[in-house]
Amino acid sequence: MHRLYKFIVPIVLSLLILSACAGGTGSTSSGGTSRNLKFYVVTHGPSSDPFWSVIKKGVDQGAKDMGVQAIYEAPPTFDMVAMSHLIDSAVAAHPDGLVVSIPDPSALGPSIKAAVTAGIPVISINAGADVAKSLGILVHIGQTEYQAGFAGGQKMGAAGVKHALCVNQQVGVATLEQRCKGFSDAMKQVGATVKEIGVNGGNPTQTQQTLEAALQHDPTIDGMLMLGPLGSLPAIKALQDLNKAGQIKLATFDLSSDVLQAIKAGQMLFAIDQQPYLQGYLPIVLLTLYKTNLNTIANDVLQTGPSFVTADNVAKVIQLTAQGTR
């Protein structure tokens, strides 16, 4: 019969280890709450992604400053099925407020509506500006992607670019398509053309090769807009490889240390910054104010972008990225 104990030992062990896991992390997120409020933040961006880590930092700081508990959840990859389940679970945990990003309204809409129906105040961030109101969301905090792309197109058009590439590092994401659409519409207004190409954002070498091939295939290209910062370093390398640095104007959506260094070094014209820190910090503040003081925002969309990082302000922004808030 002693074998039965052996059988039970791993189970007990697993219990112990699991409780150590949960206890360890649970205490850090609930530490120092003065108001008894619990908010869930469910997004499509894992906090291991540099962009979303800034949002997470905003969430954490907001929770600390407001004295509330904020739990950040995201599927490890871009997965709307998993994300809808995460929202369902967050709703079932009856929180005092819910923050969501809505990259796919059809897939996530029903889960978000269930939250609103259950009486949970919901704020959307980052993606979903166009559907937030119809879902019954208090306010959307973020950048309207089409307008941001449009502003980027105007800026690039003003820099004299005639034939641009729109480089998509994650083909399949609707918001990235909107950025590209806005960009090419603005470029069309000044008589410039835009071609979209997809690259594998997870693989820098491959991205560089794809870009080099595209640039060699069409030597008239004189501008490139990256839809995310992942492709920036490979793009700079591709331009250097082809001895086209300086001839082809380069710009990107969103910041990274590579992007900022490139702007500082004059290799990159500008970066379109949607200020992710605000998208993490503000919803926590607004939900707290809604719960404690019934304050609301009158606008449908609270715009955090587009703002531009150029050679003029890059030095200051670099200082701020060191603390992880830009």
Added chain:
Amino acid sequence: MSVTTGERMVRVSPLRRLLVRPEMGAVAGSIVVWIFFAIVAGSSGFLSLRGTSSYLSVSAELAIQAVPVALLMIGGEFDLSVGSMVGATGMIIAILSAQYGWNIWAAMVAALIFAVLVGMLNGYLVIRTGLPSFIVTLGTAYILLGATTGITSIVTNGLTVVNAIDQAPGYSAAHAIFATALGGGQQFPIEILWALALVAVATWLLLGTSFGNWIFGVGGDAQAARNTGVPVTRVKILLFIGTAVSSCLLAIILDVSFTNADVLRGQGNEFYAIVAAVVGGVLLTGGYGSAIGALFGALAFGIVEEGIVFAGVNAEWYKAVIGLILLLAVLLNSYVRKLALEARR
């Protein structure tokens, strides 16, 4: 042992007989993680109806793919194309119904035929080339994903998500069959019944038919099975068709409930399905395992995936917890298997 008693006649205690079932590890694992989260997160909604619904639907979606994958693995092969198959068949349905105005049922039949053909191709390639199915189906997985993305982009003029499936003719009937919520609001989607039905069929196949014996046979030793007259090629091709068709079923359920399709949908499922099957006691080398085990593997998975949300653990820990559970389950299973061998002596 007396001379007159054959080894099959040895009395084995009922407890031990229960313990040596392949699914035992996953059943125990599911109970353990459920109790754990009931204690840690019971007060924050894990035990509520909505909470129960949330992990059951995650588990059901996983089980729909994991159970046929378990059958295939018992038959000695892997299928890494099941993730891409969800995106591909889902997109076929979406494009035909929302883009070209087909009746949604006709679109589903087209997707189903496509799935059967790809399953046959997978099986045929594996058998004819003699290459490991791990590599062959990885190839078809990439082809499916790439071709789906490319063709969708051409047909829809640059999109990768196709919406408005609910505008297609026949949608309301499809919604009733594939996406009804059995509880109030959005709770307890009907996919849970689909998963249970699939497990019932798979278990009957494995344990109640000669086809089931063939599956164990070809997984244990294909050559020996062939020598005893088992149609190895046919069995394996049918198993590959099974994984492809079940992925198509999941795609139908997701298409109908989300009213859209996404080329990336299902990516990563291929590994989750294998994990669920292995946690459920299926041997990576084939020849051993059960469909019920895969169901409980999926259940344990779903409980953990949603349980950590209720526990208020930040999502970055999720993969670490899943990895830990996988390792523990495999250790538990190998121990139980050792017991099983001793019990037979």
